[in-house]
Amino acid sequence: MTDTYLKLVNAGSTKTLAKKLGLPRPAVLRRFVPGQPLVVGPTLVLGSADHGAPRDATDAVARLLVAWGLDVRRDPAQLEDGARWGAVVVVLTEVETPTDLSSALLALGSTLRTLAPSGRVVTLSRAATESDVPAVAAARHGVDGALRSLAKELRGGATGNGIVLGPDLAGTDGLGVPSVAAALRFFLSAKSAFVDGQLVTVGSSAGTVPSDDAGWGAPLAGKVAVVTGAARGIGAQIARVLARDGATVVCVDVPPAGDALAKVANAVRGTALQLDITADDAGTRILDHAVGRHGRLDIVVHNAGITRDKLLANMTSDTWDPVLAVNITAQLRMNEQLLASGRLADAPRIVSLASTSGIAGNRGQTNYAASKAGVIGMARATAPLMAPLGGTVNAVAPGFIETEMTAKIPAVTRQVARRLNALQQGGLPVDVAETIAFLASPAAGGINGEVVRVCGQNLVGR
């Protein structure tokens, strides 16, 4: 599970050698540690309307960042010699025509050579819709292409991500919207280390932001979360991160994984529930346990999943059926039971694990990709059912993550697979977990039915 190459090109004589040979040099990503500064270095806020009125939205972003204690600048020239930008936030909510993009984006471009390692670029824009004037839609959708491209140009572990205001937020500048603030904070922070080239749409003003730093430090305080497949790998890490953020975690896995599950449950001071999620009453049993033992159920993370890779020509029901049963059918059945029960806490959150295989496709994984694309379909269709409860359902699609599972991939294939993204490395389970914790937080209530990739901007797929 160790990326030896990444270590070699970042230290000692092998670093020098790699530099001289011009080998790809993936950066060591800055990852979240409680108490660390949100951004290292000054943050630049750029706006499309900087050279004319109105500047409201840009000003509002700047004020918000100042309130978070960031060192905020408004002009690319305001950088001391030798200093580097920790982050650049580009406010593009007011663009009316494609030509409006140039000033802010060119200003952004002028800062990229002075962006700090693991620096951040975050755009704020509006969704293009069918009812927009064509020129407006072109300008708004143009942001997508620019963001995804510039993210691929960033080096040194820097990432570029975008926040898109949905059509229902047309009348707002976005900054009073809890999930816009929450997404901005997430993308700026080290928690989004392996999230790159992603545009997340905030659809509504639902959700509540913490009132102070202590609140941002424990966004899930008082919440009860269930994580399936929690015995090892990504699931175990999700349990740890949710617990770190203040949640009481019910760790679920199949009975044969019970020993590893107990260790995770004890480490996060939660409870272990040995349960096969394909059981007909799995959703009800999860509810009974969470509500019975911990008084409520706020968050469900559908992480449990299996693979049975075969070319479709060689596929049988033995390899097809279990994958669909565990990865999607069980989730559908559990969600039905959870929603019908009326026993979920207010503003519940469901986060489901999809996969980049379900987006871009992967040879030998028709079964897995069907199930994971199914998860995306399910999330989109379940979102309207969760909204009346103030709830959300979202999918997180990991790319190449360093786990026991990917460690079994043959060495050369593995080396190639982990370099095929803009960050030129595999992600860690904690990267997936951080994104899930963000989507599960009360502040993310306006993000519903979305798919967020944690893939270091995989070179294929959206």
Added chain:
Amino acid sequence: MTPRRTTRQDAGDNPPPDRSAPGPGPGARDAVVVGGNRIPFARAGGAYAGVSNQEMLTAALDGLVARFGLQGEVLGEVAAGAVMKHSKDFNLVRESVLGSALDPRTPAYDLQQACATGLEATIAVANKIRLGQVESGVAGGVDTISDAPIAVSPGLRRALLAAGNAKTFQQRLKAFASVRTSDLKPDAPRVDEPRTGLSMGEHQAVTTARWGVTREAQDELALASHQHLAAAYEAGFFDDLVTPFRGLARDNNLRSDTSLEKLAALRPVYGKTLAGTTPSMTAGNSTPLTDGASTVLLASREWAAERSLPVLAKVVDADTAAVDFVHGDEGLLMAPAYAVPRLLARNGLTLDDIDFFEIHEAFASTVLTTLAAWEDDTFGRERLGLDGAFGTVDRARLNVVGSSVAAGHPFAATGGRIVATAAKLVAQRAAETGRPARALISVCAAGGLGVAAILESA
């Protein structure tokens, strides 16, 4: 109550009127079973070879902590024990607590009553809870044959001690000069009865012959044990009672595919030298030597309610009997035949009032000789002081999710396995019917001991 000196005349015969006062005394309250956890039981020398008692008990405790969210909790006490124990494990249970996720300020002590250790630990913790001395506790047991102590012979031990005390080289030489070649043979652990030199199986073979228990009856009971245990695993019954350990997710003695034909093909291993009898006890209808550990979480109702923990059953009452198998004419493993009638009488109950019988299968024939004794007029009159036979156990209520012949029997761990199982059974039954359900637990033990307890849904 005055202690009675057991004589040859009343070998194991303790009439019911001796112990009265059923149920909790004045001021006593309920002790309830919250749940249990054990590791799968493994045949000796197999999956847990080289694993210590402490590791197994710690794993069983940690699984319990995880199931009930007890991390960092200070419990009233943890009482457990092991039958096969290294001398370095003098504080085995406390050491296991210190290695577990429980708060290190949780007290613990070791106790030992042969195969009844786990059940006696349950009774001890329950009684403290009933008296208000503690609010919560864990009872348990662990045993390993795969990591059993092997001692040096008494001769070598005396020499080593003398050498240790010696002040001069000459004295040391003298100490070792006393060692004979035969003293160098290690003293392997034995489960033979110290007073008779007979193995437990040979003892039971005598009892089996006395009660005329057939090979077929034993094999049928053994088959039922395997079938019941396998069915219970398939139904997920053990999902919240067992936590896997060292790659084992189920008891590996379980043979879900065994049959009467396969069992009938096994050769008898005990009672082969008993004159005038046909030996009938085989490896198939006896328990194998086994490694494993089990735990049970007990509490006052208040303690459980404060933590929103489930309450499966209350510990109603318990009784321990002993028989004189050395000089008297009672069988080594027949003490439960005395403990159970006394216990039920004291609580105003009969066999018909019991929904689940959990009778430990040291050997299939142990269960059958006990049932035969209860159905026997003479035994009822002469040994139990009743008007006739004690009664008949409805076989449909006996060991319904399997017992030791299938699961295996790590001596001290069996009590905890049975208590947690029985508590879950009565809780399930009560939930289905809306009426209270009762379980009777009976465990025989070396030394002519027998412990019985009643659990009731709560």
